[in-house]
Amino acid sequence: MxxxxxxxxxxxxxxxxxxxxxxxxxxxxxxxxxxxxxxxxxxxxxxxxxxxxxxxxxxxxxxxxxxxxxxxxxxxxxxxxxxxxxxxxxxxxxxxxxxxxxxxxxxxxxxxxxxxxxxxxxxxxxxxxxxxxxxxxxxxxxxxxxxxxxxxxxxLAFFDAIAPIVYTDSIDMDVAWEQSRYDKGETEAEQRAYINCPMTREQYEDFIDALLAADKTEFHEGETAGYFDGCLPIEVMAERGRETLRFGPMKPVGLTNPHQPDVKPYAVVQLRRDNKLGTLYNIVGFQTKMKYGAQADVFRRIPGLTDARFARLGGIHRNTFxxxxxxxxxxxxxxxxxxxxxxxxxxxxxxxxxxxxxxxxxxxxxxxxxxxxxxxxxxxxxxxxxxxxxxxxxxxxxxxxxxxxxxxxxxxxxxxxxxxxxxxxxxxxxxxxxxxxxxxxxxxxxxxxx
CATH class of the missing domain: 3.50.50.60 (FAD/NAD(P)-binding domain)
Known part of the structure; x- marks a missing residue:
């Protein structure tokens, strides 16, 4: 052998x-x-x-x-x-x-x-x-x-963040809707693979204000906060400019809200199915370094997630390479x-x-x-x-x-x-x-x- x-x-x-x-x-x-x-x-x-x-x-x-x-x-x-x-x-x-x-x-x-x-x-x-x-x-x-x-x-080391996971039955589907961007996918299930939460401009501005003001994880003395761009915490993206998220994970293009088909959302938060049962969804692109208490408050400002229950909150950790x-x-x-x-x-x-x-x-x-x-x-x-x-x-x-x-x-x-x-x-x-x-x-x- x-x-x-x-x-x-x-x-x-x-x-x-x-x-x-x-x-x-x-x-x-x-x-x-x-x-x-x-x-x-x-x-x-x-x-x-x-x-x-x-x-x-x-x-x-x-x-x-x-x-x-x-x-x-x-x-x-x-x-x-x-x-x-x-x-x-x-x-x-x-x-x-x-x-x-x-x-x-x-x-x-x-x-x-x-x-x-x-x-x-x-x-x-x-x-x-x-x-x-x-x-x-x-x-x-x-x-x-x-x-x-x-x-x-x-x-070498940088810091990596993970996104929160929401229980599906706590998402308000009278506000949110199922759709993949541009209806992409060969089957109806694929074309409706994401849950979308729309925001008006006022709601988006309120969300950004809360995000920037939230308590966040502090680094220990001597640590430098270098991030991999593919997993930037959302608050780091927001600090780069108030419109950054709207042109990133919260972009509204390719989506039509069936509850208000004539109203174009100013921004959209997408959630992607996390298990086969469909009981869990993760918030796409929402890696975060906010403290747990702040996360629940900030994320419940998202329309459709007002009563959201979280199976896992986000977090940040050192990534060594x-x-x-x-x-x-x-x-x-x-x-x-x-x-x-x-x-x-x-x-x-x-x-x-x-x-x-x-x-x-x-x-x-x-x-x-x-x-x-x-x-x-x-x-x-x-x-x-x-x-x-x-x-x-x-x-x-x-x-x-x-x-x-x-x-x-x-x-x-x-x-x-x-x-x-x-x-x-x-x-x-x-x-x-x-x-x-x-x-x-x-x-x-x-x-x-x-």
Missing amino acids: ADTLHIIGGGMAGSEAAWQAVQLGVPVVIHEMRPKVGTFAHKSGDLAEMVCSNSFRSDDNEQNAVGLLHWEMRAAGGLIMEMADAHALPAGGALAVDRDAFAAGVTARLRAHPLVTVLDDEVTTMPDARAIIATGPLTSGALAQAIAAETGQDA LNSPTLLDDQMRLRSRPDLRFAGQITGVEGYVESAAMGLLAGRMAASEILGLPMDPVPVETAMGALLTHITGGAEAKTFQPMNVNFGLFPTVEGLKGGRRGRKDRYKAYTDRAKAAWTDWLHRPDIAAQ
Whole structure:
């Protein structure tokens, strides 16, 4: 039997890394500190628990980079995408999941596999055997210190926020209505995947005033509040200008209020289904650092949420990541300890899908190394390759920050029109090229034989 691969952390990246390794016949041990050691955001001991959102974002694999990443992971037999598809919820053109059923499905599949062992233990020191560290943004303090000591520098950090979740039966549907923006979606359920709460200008101004005045979490002395732009707290966005939210998560375009079809809302708050039963909805884009008491007061100012009951309020936590362009090689190995790989958000990718994708690659790379099998470089033209290149040398180390997958990370396709008018053809060219390269890579003899 092949040597055992240890995987520290059972989140998106760790779960996908384990799945890929066992598909190649390499036994794995997943070390997950939950539920014995909890975190600010997690509520269970399940693997791959989703905490910030229940969305995998756009599933369009011809015009969207994250949709392309979905496609590549499905083509590679990814467990995360299989479970996401199995527990998908109506969400227009996005892929949203029932987060509890999704995590339970991932957990059951991995625990049932004969080559997988799951240990509920906290790893507090650097592993002394071949391992993948996929501990995510909430790496335990002791392990974070060990990583910092090994790398010779402090891990970088920014702050991440999570959005509140509302009980559906507490939403006033005499005020709110169901509709996806621009009625996007092939089925009626997808076209009505969101609940919308309209605001007049006066209500919007009142909401912004309350938001700016609310009590908020203060940072400890010496901490600096750097944020990833994809998860900015709403009050930080509001501080950038009173109209910022109205052109961001509260934009009213593409929506018609059936209660008042002739009145155009000044702003709209959207809620997205959070579970298959439809009993929970999360407030889209409403990550927050407001204190709990202030949240309830401010959010109940939203029309339709006057009597809202919250299954979970929002919050803020530290998110730690490595300066990967400096510390990792092109195989995601720590330069000072080549027997250790890193995967997931701790490498400086942002988002559930991106984290799982880096787990997929790390699992395949580690398993191939254990088995003594060659592995050709991941094509830079693919979404996987673009992300990998970015975190392992493509980004500027001095200004390195977490990044979602986007077409700006891909090598350019020559001969295409520029500007907005040529964008559709350009993105299609990127995705066509990526799919061909990824398919070819997956079916090369050295890859396919695994």
